[in-house]
Structures are given as C-alpha cells and as structure tokens.
Amino acid sequence: MSAFPLTQAEIDAFIDAAFAEDIATGDVTAEATIPADAMLTATMNAREDMVIAGLPLVAPIVHRLDPEATLDFLVKDGDKVPAGTALVRMTGKARALLSAERTALNILQHLSGIATLTRTYVDKIEGTKARLLDTRKTIPGLRKLAKYATLMGGGVNHRMGLFDAVLIKDNHIAVAGSVTKSVEGAKAHGQAKIQVECDTLDQAEEAIAAGATSLLLDNMTPDTLRKAVALNAGRVPLEASGGVNLTTIRAIAETGVDFISVGRLTQSAPAVDIGLDWG
Known part of the structure; x- marks a missing residue:
C-alpha cells in the first residue's frame, strides 16, 4: 500500500x-x-x-x-x-x-x-537487516490512513486487520490448548500463512515444528532474541515485539530479527x- x-x-x-x-x-x-x-x-x-x-x-x-x-x-x-x-x-x-x-x-x-515518528525509529535501525512494522493499534476509522502514514515514514505494513492474516496469540493458544493445536487448526482452516506469538524458546520451536510460517517473539530480551535467531536458523521470518522504544530498538535490531513491530507508531505518535x- x-x-x-x-x-x-x-x-x-x-x-x-x-x-x-x-x-x-x-x-x-x-x-x-x-x-x-x-x-x-x-x-x-x-x-x-x-x-x-x-x-x-x-x-x-x-x-x-x-x-x-x-x-x-x-x-x-x-x-x-x-x-x-x-x-x-x-x-x-x-x-x-x-x-x-x-x-x-x-x-x-x-x-x-x-x-x-516512524522515520525516527527507522533511522535508529539503519544498517541492520531489521525492518519496522506497524500494528493494529490505530484510532478506529483511521487505520488505512495511519498505515499509509507509516509507509510514508519508511515503515512496513503488517496485516490490515483480523481478516487478512492469521496471528495466533497467547489467548488463542490458551483456548485451543497448545501452540501445536492452534497451528493445526489454522492449517485445517485452509490458512497458508500462519504467524504465532511466542513467549519462550520452547514455544518458538514448537510453532516451527507445527508448521508456523513466521514467529512473533513477544517481550524477549536481546539475549533471548539472539538465541531465538540461532534456534530458528533462517527457517521462518522472526518479528520482535514488546518493550520496544527509541532506546531499546537498536539492540533489538542487532540480534538478527527480520522485523520489529511498534504499536506506538499509530497508537500514540x-x-x-x-x-x-x-x-
């Protein structure tokens, strides 16, 4: 867009x-x-x-x-x-x-x-492989415009809404029973692209083994993110999220993740x- x-x-x-x-x-x-x-x-x-x-x-x-x-x-x-x-x-x-x-x-x-604000964050991670993502944290009714503004600042759009991409989060996993069951359910629903939010390295490995096509690594420290990158070994794209601000984003980007999402871009710029x- x-x-x-x-x-x-x-x-x-x-x-x-x-x-x-x-x-x-x-x-x-x-x-x-x-x-x-x-x-x-x-x-x-x-x-x-x-x-x-x-x-x-x-x-x-x-x-x-x-x-x-x-x-x-x-x-x-x-x-x-x-x-x-x-x-x-x-x-x-x-x-x-x-x-x-x-x-x-x-x-x-x-x-x-x-x-x-997007450009400020993008400048902070210049020279790394990481790219900046927006989120669904937008003022109701202004999502298309907010995501367009993110693009103008040099960011990348994540999913537009609940309708256009699967993102299995902790509450989905809790209700479904496990990471594996959540991914299997999405696959049975005919979804080809399945992202899973992971809080631990064990969840990350389980999600990849179950067939997730990308991972959202939630609130992990830079040290844990580096371990996740090593564990993943390039199998699927990795997105870091949670605890990201202008002070922390450079260290997060240098762990080797592919994407970093920041809700503040559209929620409170x-x-x-x-x-x-x-x-």
Missing part, C-alpha cells in the same frame, strides 16, 4: 464526518465577521522538522467548501522537511478556507506525526505543528 489508500467514496465519507462534527450547521464566526465575497491567500507551513503525510486530503477538504480554490503543493508525502518549510499555498474564498482550516490541519498534523498563515 504505497498509493494513497482511500477511494473517492471513502474520502467523501471522511470529509462528511469531519465537517459534521466541526462545522455542522455553519461556521458562525466566519459568517459573522467575514464578507461573503472576501478572498484569502494563505500558506500551510511546517513549524518543526517533520515527515509529511496526508497531503492528498487537503484539496478535497478545501474544495468541498470552495470548488474554485487554487492550491499549490510545494512538497509531497514522504518528504522530510525542516521547520519553516512552506507546504501548500492556497487562494480562495476567505470563509471557506478558514472553515476548512482545522479539519485539514488536524488530519495533516496527525498523519505527519505518525510518519515523523504526537501530532506535528503545522499552521495556516495569512499572505
């Missing part, structure tokens, strides 16, 4: 929902203070260093209120820009631009925050500071 992930219908629905909660029956401040024929030229500016994500939503948001507004995009998604960079210059009806401002900024700041400035 490298192209912008939303269809036109999904973009329209997103704007419908955003405007319903913010504008609803009308922008009373703009209507009370700004003449209907007033025009405005303004620029979205980065107020800190950041990686950009979400620009394809800006024009549809603005054009919903002023179809004739002109927008000049000065950067593109995935660009790393310093503070002070002009991102988008726009000219249109003043009421429309100011009413659309917060919706456009909110989503651009949120997605660029994800992309920026701080929004970056972008402003709409007159003139």
Whole structure:
C-alpha cells in the first residue's frame, strides 16, 4: 500500500464526518465577521522538522467548501522537511478556507506525526537487516490512513486487520490448548500463512515444528532474541515485539530479527505543528 489508500467514496465519507462534527450547521464566526465575497491567500507551513503525510486530503477538504480554490503543493508525502518549510499555498474564498482550516490541519498534523515518528525509529535501525512494522493499534476509522502514514515514514505494513492474516496469540493458544493445536487448526482452516506469538524458546520451536510460517517473539530480551535467531536458523521470518522504544530498538535490531513491530507508531505518535498563515 504505497498509493494513497482511500477511494473517492471513502474520502467523501471522511470529509462528511469531519465537517459534521466541526462545522455542522455553519461556521458562525466566519459568517459573522467575514464578507461573503472576501478572498484569502494563505500558506500551510511546517513549524518543526517533520515527515509529511496526508497531503492528498487537503484539496478535497478545501474544495468541498470552495470548488474554485487554487492550491499549490510545494512538497509531497514522504518528504522530510525542516521547520519553516512552506507546504501548500492556497487562494480562495476567505470563509471557506478558514472553515476548512482545522479539519485539514488536524488530519495533516496527525498523519505527519505518525510518519515523523516512524522515520525516527527507522533511522535508529539503519544498517541492520531489521525492518519496522506497524500494528493494529490505530484510532478506529483511521487505520488505512495511519498505515499509509507509516509507509510514508519508511515503515512496513503488517496485516490490515483480523481478516487478512492469521496471528495466533497467547489467548488463542490458551483456548485451543497448545501452540501445536492452534497451528493445526489454522492449517485445517485452509490458512497458508500462519504467524504465532511466542513467549519462550520452547514455544518458538514448537510453532516451527507445527508448521508456523513466521514467529512473533513477544517481550524477549536481546539475549533471548539472539538465541531465538540461532534456534530458528533462517527457517521462518522472526518479528520482535514488546518493550520496544527509541532506546531499546537498536539492540533489538542487532540480534538478527527480520522485523520489529511498534504499536506506538499509530497508537500514540504526537501530532506535528503545522499552521495556516495569512499572505
């Protein structure tokens, strides 16, 4: 998923929902203070260093209120820009631009925050074989956008949801009775790709022997991860998860795992500071 992930219908629905909660029956401040024929030229500016994500939503948001507004995009998604960079210059009806401002900024700041944090993590593991994965820890309704922002930051998408990949976790194993029974059940269900979450080296060996095609090594120390890599001997891809932050990720990557997943990328990345400035 490298192209912008939303269809036109999904973009329209997103704007419908955003405007319903913010504008609803009308922008009373703009209507009370700004003449209907007033025009405005303004620029979205980065107020800190950041990686950009979400620009394809800006024009549809603005054009919903002023179809004739002109927008000049000065950067593109995935660009790393310093503070002070002009991102988008726009000219249109003043009421429309100011009413659309917060919706456009909110989503651009949120997605660029994800992309920026992702790039920070990716830079930490540069030079190792490990690649950074996102998770399902996303704000409901924004998963496609959050995972797109992860890509713009240089990360790799894990499964989109429960529907497109098997990941057997500790609770599945507890209910099924064992790692082996869980994997056998997934295989009987016709699943070809089966990932198993493992807390111990014994579980890792059991999962591989049962036919798992990849392992998620949960909350293992770097020393244990190195042992898991040796035990695996290249048989299946290994993903490390749990206890990963900017302080620990380099040591985890240097154990030789193939992937490292970080829930914080999409769950709690701080929004970056972008402003709409007159003139």
